[in-house]
Amino acid sequence: MAKKEKIPRQIMPEQAPDIRAKNFVEVPLGLTPEAAIKEAQRCMQCKKPACVEGCPVGVDIPGFIKLVAEEKFVESIRKIWEKNALPAVCGRVCPQELQCEGKCIVGKKGDPVAIGNLERFVADKERISGSGELPPKAAPTGKKVAVVGSGPSGLTVAGDLILKGHQVTVFEAFHKPGGVLVYGIPEFRLPKDIVFSEVASLEKLGVTVDCNAVVGRTVSIDELFEEGYDAVYLGVGAGLPRFLNVPGENLVGIFSANEYLTRSNLMKAYLFPEYDTPIIRGKNVITLGAGNVAMDSARTALRLGAKKSRIVYRRSRDEVPARGAEVHHAEEEGVEFFFLTSPVEFKGNEQGRVTNMVGLKMELGEPDDSGRRRPVPIEGSEFELDCDLAIVAVGAGPNPLLTQTTEGLALNRWDYILADEATGKTSKKGVWAGGDIVTGSATVILAMGAGRLAADSIHDYLTWGW
Amino acid sequence: MFKIVEREEMTGGTVIRNEINAPLIARKAKPGQFVILKANETGERIPLTMADTDPEKGTITIIYMVVGKSTALFRELKVGDAYQDIIGPLGAPTHIEKFGKVVCVGGGTGIAVLHPITRALKEAGNDVTCIIGARSKDILIMEDKMKNASHDLRICTDDGSYGHHGFVTDVLKEILEKGDIKLVVAIGPVPMMKFVSKMTKEYNVKTMVSLNPIMVDGTGMCGCCRVSVGGQTKFACVDGPEFDGHEVDYDELMLRLLAYQEDEKRSLEESGLRL
Numbered sequence: 001m002a003k004k005e006k007i008p009r010q011i012m013p014e015q016a017p018d019i020r021a022k023n024f025v026e027v028p029l030g031l032t033p034e035a036a037i038k039e040a041q042r043c044m045q046c047k048k049p050a051c052v053e054g055c056p057v058g059v060d061i062p063g064f065i066k067l068v069a070e071e072k073f074v075e076s077i078r079k080i081w082e083k084n085a086l087p088a089v090c091g092r093v094c095p096q097e098l099q100c101e102g103k104c105i106v107g108k109k110g111d112p113v114a115i116g117n118l119e120r121f122v123a124d125k126e127r128i129s130g131s132g133e134l135p136p137k138a139a140p141t142g143k144k145v146a147v148v149g150s151g152p153s154g155l156t157v158a159g160d161l162i163l164k165g166h167q168v169t170v171f172e173a174f175h176k177p178g179g180v181l182v183y184g185i186p187e188f189r190l191p192k193d194i195v196f197s198e199v200a201s202l203e204k205l206g207v208t209v210d211c212n213a214v215v216g217r218t219v220s221i222d223e224l225f226e227e228g229y230d231a232v233y234l235g236v237g238a239g240l241p242r243f244l245n246v247p248g249e250n251l252v253g254i255f256s257a258n259e260y261l262t263r264s265n266l267m268k269a270y271l272f273p274e275y276d277t278p279i280i281r282g283k284n285v286i287t288l289g290a291g292n293v294a295m296d297s298a299r300t301a302l303r304l305g306a307k308k309s310r311i312v313y314r315r316s317r318d319e320v321p322a323r324g325a326e327v328h329h330a331e332e333e334g335v336e337f338f339f340l341t342s343p344v345e346f347k348g349n350e351q352g353r354v355t356n357m358v359g360l361k362m363e364l365g366e367p368d369d370s371g372r373r374r375p376v377p378i379e380g381s382e383f384e385l386d387c388d389l390a391i392v393a394v395g396a397g398p399n400p401l402l403t404q405t406t407e408g409l410a411l412n413r414w415d416y417i418l419a420d421e422a423t424g425k426t427s428k429k430g431v432w433a434g435g436d437i438v439t440g441s442a443t444v445i446l447a448m449g450a451g452r453l454a455a456d457s458i459h460d461y462l463t464w465g466w
Numbered sequence: 467m468f469k470i471v472e473r474e475e476m477t478g479g480t481v482i483r484n485e486i487n488a489p490l491i492a493r494k495a496k497p498g499q500f501v502i503l504k505a506n507e508t509g510e511r512i513p514l515t516m517a518d519t520d521p522e523k524g525t526i527t528i529i530y531m532v533v534g535k536s537t538a539l540f541r542e543l544k545v546g547d548a549y550q551d552i553i554g555p556l557g558a559p560t561h562i563e564k565f566g567k568v569v570c571v572g573g574g575t576g577i578a579v580l581h582p583i584t585r586a587l588k589e590a591g592n593d594v595t596c597i598i599g600a601r602s603k604d605i606l607i608m609e610d611k612m613k614n615a616s617h618d619l620r621i622c623t624d625d626g627s628y629g630h631h632g633f634v635t636d637v638l639k640e641i642l643e644k645g646d647i648k649l650v651v652a653i654g655p656v657p658m659m660k661f662v663s664k665m666t667k668e669y670n671v672k673t674m675v676s677l678n679p680i681m682v683d684g685t686g687m688c689g690c691c692r693v694s695v696g697g698q699t700k701f702a703c704v705d706g707p708e709f710d711g712h713e714v715d716y717d718e719l720m721l722r723l724l725a726y727q728e729d730e731k732r733s734l735e736e737s738g739l740r741l
Contacts, residue, residue: 173685175504175511175551183683212553214685218490241689243699250692250699250718252725259688267511267682273736276510276536277682278729352721399686401704 009111010039021302021333024187024270028092028117033071036121040069042106043113050103051115056449057156059083061100061115068118077126080119081135085159085202086152086448088127088194089181091120094445095323127197134205138165143462146171146229148215148402151179152444153435154235155198156451157458158207164459168206169229171213176266179237181444183266184258186296188303192265216402221409221431231430231458234417235451238396238436244288248346249392253280253354257293257393264300282389285309286357288343289393290319291441295326297391298335309335310385314342314362314375340364340375344382346390356384396441416440424454432458468503468549471525477605480741481531481575482541483517489524491554497582498560498676498708501526502684504551505543510536513681515707516555517578526554529578529607534730538739556684557707560674564591565648569641570616571634571662572598573654577608579676580653585615587651593617597637599654603628635661642669649674652711656720663711673711677702679722694718 013029014020020027031039043065051061059080067076080087096102096116104112143166147154150172158168176182178195203209213219221232241256243249260279263269269279285301287294290313301309311330313320316339320327331337338359345358361381364373398415410418410427417426417433424432434450436442472485491501500515518527532541543549560583568587572580577598588594596616600606601624613619620637621629630637634654641647642665650673652662659675666673679691679702686704693702694715700706734741 173553174683175553212551213490214553214556217555217685218494218553239685239687241687243689243692245699250694250722252722256689259682259690262682262688268508272729273535273733275508276539276733278726278733280725351724352718401685 006110007038007042009042009114010035010117012114012117017332017334020188021299024303026191027188027329030124031117031121033073033125036068036118037071039114039118040065043069044105046105050105051100051113054099054101054103056099056445057083057452059100059119064122065113065115065118068122073122073125074131077122077130078135080122083452084448085156086198087119088123089152089190089198090445090448091116091118091123092190092194093185093443095443097324099445127194134201135163137163137205140167141165141462143167143230144169144228145458145462146215146224146232147235148221148232149179149235149237149435150177150199150209151181151235151237151435151447153447153451153454154179154233155202156448157233157235157434157455158202159205160452160455161458162202162205162207164455166459166462169208169210170202171215171219172209172211173214174266175211177209177211179235183262184293184296186261186265186300188299189296214401216405221402221406221428225430230462231432233424233451233454233458234402234426234431234433234437235435235447236399236402236437238441239399240397241392242395242397243392244343244394246343246345248348248354251346251348251354252352253282253348253388254346254390254392255280257287257289257297257391258396260297260391261293261300264304270300270304279304280389281305282387283307284387285389285391286385286387287311287391287393289313289395290315290337291321291393291395292323292326294391294393295322295330295335297393299330299333301389301391302333302335306389310338311335312338312341312343312357312359312385314340315372316340316364319372338385342375342377347384354387354390357387357390358382358384396436398437398440414440422453423457424450425457430461468552470543470545470547470549473543473545476529476607479532479541480605481529481607483527483529483578484540484543485520485525485527486549486552487524488526488552488554491552492519492521492524492526495519495526495555496559497562497586499555499557500684500707501528501552501554502556502681503528503540503549505536505539506550509539509550511551511553511682511684512536512540513556513678513684513703515557515579515676515678517581519582526552529575531575532741534741535733535737535739538734538737538741542739553684556703558705560586560708562586562590567593567595567647568649568651569638569647570594570596571638571650571652571654571658572596572612573634573658574600575607576654576658576676577612580651581608581611581615583651583653584612588615588617595641596620597622597634597641599623599634599658601625633661634658635665638662638665642666642671647671650711651675656716656723659711659714660716663714663716667712674708675711675714676707677709677714677719678707679719680725
């Protein structure tokens with residue numbers, strides 16, 4: 001008998017690098033139905049699926065993939081919705097190689113099943129041509145929940161609790177909902193229409209979204225309780241940019257990644273002057289840091305007209321924290337990397353604009369607390385790189401605005417909110433927290449996982465008490 | 467919705483006062499705090515310190531000078547029209563207590579920001595002298611209100627068309643010479659705050675200024691509004707907007723304020739709006 005022919009992992013078509021580096025249209029174009037079905041047939045339907053263990057929200061992965069293989073796309077998206085309210089987002093931005101796909105048995109001897117691409121496929125299919133049918137809701141409980149922050153964790157909590165019959169209001173400080181999904185992740189990686197359509201689905205289910213509401217300023221948490229809310233979930237993200245604390249850092253043309261990306265993504269500065277918010281369009285750009293945010297910044301700079309976009313990172317290629325796919329996309333588009341280099345100073349001209357970065361070469365020493373080898377400066381190795389724009393993408397700390405204006409909320413020694421790992425409960429009665437404001441900067445899917453646990457705990461509380 | 471309930475063109479239309487329906491903000495706002503306003507879908511987020519609030523009526527008041535595309539767009543909004551988005555109150559409120567003799571110095575639209583602070587200082591039992599200045603008489607704003615908010619009001623114009631002919635610092639110097647001033651509050655154009663601070667430093671009088679750097683989110687998230695104060699980087703949106711005037715690096719602030727000068731010119735030209 002002839003051996004069954006092995007199906008190769010289906011390649012996601014993408015915009016060509018030289019073209020996409022000049023536009024903000026999404027890079028991967030999505031699988032065709034034929035390719036999706038073929039890809040789904042690669043799944044071995046394991047009895048004990050390791051992929052599910054790798055998913056922070058526990059999506060029934062073999063279940064939804066089987067339905068794709070059977071061409072039952074509507075049933076497939078319903079299967080995902082049981083555990084994940086934001087599949088179009090997760091299919092795009094989750095680090096699948098570390099999570100579901102990283103555990104896939106097919107991947108032991110070849111390429112893993114493209115779980116992320118399949119998730120994205122069914123979510124997009126439903127969004128673009130689906131029935132618009134909403135999942136069933138439990139009977140109203142008469143309880144009110146305030147969700148602070150409309151990023152991935154807040155939206156997950158809102159989605160879970162509205163389905164369980166509670167009244168939910170989401171408070172967002174910006175003028176548009178979505179949190180990091182709209183201000184941080186660029187259009188070419190996550191089109192904003194997808195986020196808004198996910199939020200619109202929650203609104204159709206009955207969630208109220210209040211933008212322009214800065215909890216801690218416009219209204220305090222205690223006032224929310226006075227207004228009749230029974231529980232509060234804090235999913236405000238990290239959102240305090242870290243800088244390098246080197247001389248010259250306040251020169252014009254040096255941005256935090258948060259500012260750079262917020263101007264470009266949320267405020268649509270890439271469409272200036274059609275949109276009123278300007279952005280500095282550097283010709284010669286340096287991005288400091290090598291996480292996903294750094295890749296987003298360096299790639300955005302190219303799309304805003306940079307001739308040179310360089311990433312400067314103090315460790316080596318092996319330690320780069322960004323997803324492999326993001327680094328690969330950046331390299332294809334022409335982003336250059338300077339590894340083992342640390343910025344020590346910025347120099348500027350008479351207009352106070354940045355013109356140069358002074359860098360110091362590093363070598364790797366012994367492992368540090370993070371388990372990664374510590375970069376050690378090589379004495380006398382200073383050198384200069386020209387730049388007319390520098391983007392600092394070295395992470396974010398906890399934004400203190402809310403915690404400083406709220407009594408009785410315990411923080412850890414780094415000023416993140418202390419919350420129980422299994423439930424999200426904080427030290428303040430009726431208040432839960434999750435996502436980056438608890439863990440520090442992490443991923444969309446981990447924030448959603450924390451939201452899911454907190455939503456279950458909030459539901460228990462509203463049903464049985466604290 | 468953030469509807470405009472009252473609108474006044476001051477100084478021949480270059481300075482506009484808007485009283486806007488924003489009950490949640492009006493309920494919470496204190497002197498010294500600001501809001502971020504966005505006129506429409508494509509608009510920029512513009513920070514403005516509130517000139518007044520009326521919690522009972524549910525309104526806030528802003529006073530702005532038309533200086534570019536965004537403020538020219540604001541000017542197009544008439545009574546009954548609405549700002550699409552207003553966020554606030556943001557920033558730390560002014561620290562008000564009984565200091566004794568205080569001097570409040572205001573220039574240009576900074577006078578509007580100074581007004582609620584001056585009033586609060588007077589209400590807290592301080593002896594308040596106020597110096598307000600403008601280039602010329604016809605662009606001086608809020609004279610009557612400032613008169614009511616202080617015990618002694620002095621006026622300066624650069625061209626001598628009204629009050630003292632010269633800068634606010636001339637009058638300030640006279641007052642400082644007499645001694646016993648516990649606090650100076652200075653709000654206006656950056657050069658004015660710089661020179662006031664320079665002078666009060668000589669007399670060793672504590673001075674508070676309210677800064678207006680370029681800002682995006684206003685909640686400490688983006689770091690756009692960073693200013694050097696006492697050699698440290700501060701975020702004007704959450705650490706300020708008020709700072710110790712003797713510690714601020716005004717030259718850096720001025721350069722940062724010019725970051726988008728060319729873009730702003732282009733944006734205004736292409737919009738067809740006028741200053």
